[in-house]
Amino acid sequence: MSAFITPDLRRRLKSRKTAVAGIAAVAATTVALSLAPSGEAEAGVQTEAAAAAPVAWKADSKQVAAVHESITSQKSAFEAQLKATQAKAKAEAKAKAEKAAAEKKAAAKAAAEKRAKEQAASRSAARPAKVTYPNNLDGWIREAMAIMKKHDIPGSYEGIHRNIMRESSGNPRAINNWDINAINGVPSKGLLQVIKPTFDAYHIPGTSWDQYDPVANIVAACNYAADRYGSMDNVNSAY
Incomplete structure (x- = not known):
């Protein structure tokens, strides 16, 4: 069939196609504009143009400063x-x-x-x-007997008291300056009239070394009497 189309006919057909396409485009535009008010159609065209253009926003320096200050204040408070x-x-x-x-x-x-x-x-x-003892003859005897008990030295209250009264009448400072011991330079002293050598030999540790001390004198004398007579209770005269 193409053999029957002449060049002139081909030009005319092409011109007709172009015309038809143009008419169709104009018709479509006309229909679109007819469906909307003229103002909206114009706005639509402007909107499309605006949308196509890039958006540019310039921040306000005061607003930025205010936001920055608010953030800083909140941070400081936190x-x-x-x-x-x-x-x-x-x-x-x-x-x-x-x-x-x-x-x-x-x-x-x-x-x-x-x-x-x-x-x-x-x-x-x-x-x-x-135990405290009174500072008198009764107290001296009882204290001496407590010490004698610790050292297993025999002697009763009655035997000690009896010999004390005979020897010194209960005077702890009594001294014999007239008997043979006194003549020999070692007078008998104290409650039980003990000479110094005897006192030193039979002295009990823990008691005074003073020969006149009543408790030390009784204990040493009773220790001597126990060694010599078995007990002070067995002494009934000068010993």
């Missing part, structure tokens, strides 16, 4: 609140630790005082209470 919370927690922890340490120290002190009291009570219970 940091201040955080520091205050941390400081409060630290102070509470410190106070709690100090309280615990004080309670521990008080408990240790109370325990130490309790132990000290218990130990003192135990020592007091372990050792007998110290």
Whole structure:
């Protein structure tokens, strides 16, 4: 069939196609404009043009500064609140630790005082209470007898008292300056009239070395009498 189309006919057909396409485009535009008000159609065209153009926004320096200041202020407030919370927690922890340490120290002190009291009570219970004796003949004899008991020295209250009254009448400072001992330079002294060599030989540790001391004099004399006569109770005259 192409053999029957002449060049002239081909030009005419091409011209007709172009015309038809143009008519169709114009018709479509006409239909679109007819469906909308003229103002909206114009706005639509402008909107498409505006959308096609790049958007440019320029920030206001005052607004930026205000936003920056607000953020900085909020940050400072948050940091201040955080520091205050941390400081409060630290102070509470410190106070709690100090309280615990004080309670521990008080408990240790109370325990130490309790132990000290218990130990003192135990020592007091372990050792007998110290006996005090009156400073008179009765007290001297009883104290001397307590010492004699520890050293297994025999002698009764009656035997000691009887010999004391005969020898010195109960005077601890009594001295014999007339008998043979006095002549020999060693007078008898004290409650039981003991000479110095005898006193020194039969002295009991823990008592005084003073020959006139009433307790030391009785103990040494009774120790001598026990060695010589078996007991002071067996002495009924000068010994």
